[in-house]
Amino acid sequence: MSNPQYAAFTALDPFFDVVMRGMADDVDGNHYFEAIADDAIFEFRYVFPNFPTQTVGRDALMALYSSYGDGTVLHSGDGLVVHRSQEPGVLILEYEVHGKKLHTGKAYDNRFVSVVTIKDRKVVHWRDYMDSLAAYAAETDAAL
Template sequence: MPNPEYAAYKAVDPYFDLIRGALGGLVDGEHFFDIVTDDVVYEVLYNFPGWPRIIQGRPDLMAQFRGYGDNIALQSADKLIAHKTDDGRVVVIEYEVHGTVLATGVKYDNRFCSIIKIENRKIAHWRDYMDSLVAWNALTALAR
């Protein structure tokens, strides 16, 4: 049964489901937040207003993602390519997300590449790359 604590993150479920599926049996837990360590480091290698470059710890990661759903509702995540290295301790994933910017109704389609380090069957470190210009254009577009 899904954890009711995660209901607030419904808008991000396509992303969470894609990540959980990409990691399969390499990690333990059902939901994205179940498969990260308590002291996870989530690092983004882009500057984007309102999103910190480094998020440390599961509680802060949960707080940051809670706000994501206030701005963008994801409809899907796809085009997954997973590269497992170092006996599954490092996974590189490429994928796309598709959604709508809630304030304007503008469509949001972006590409990502994430490098994930796994320790003791949990995500210990995440390094993320995305097309920042696509995100900026979608979030700053005028309502149509």
């Protein structure tokens, strides 16, 4: 993403790229954060210490993601499958991201399902599910 406003988030570029491909026909904006409504609600359907289960608003989401690159750097995003819900404006995105956890040196390979509600070409609700065990194993000395 070439916009200097988003330079602090480059560690997440593969995530941004894969989900924006999935939403390309339904949202406006060149960057993920431009596709998010000011008051969007984000639900994270997994529990990790010091990570919220809900965040409200684009600014809060940007603040939450601002230090992502301190611990994780992604190098790719793939496996994208887009399902259109019977409910208008709802997409179900399946995708994977791959990278490295910096403090453990371990590979980070995770799978996600995101249920995304779009209104007036902006994301207004995002419910996220991921492979919590893969994330935990990359963060710790635990072996899968």
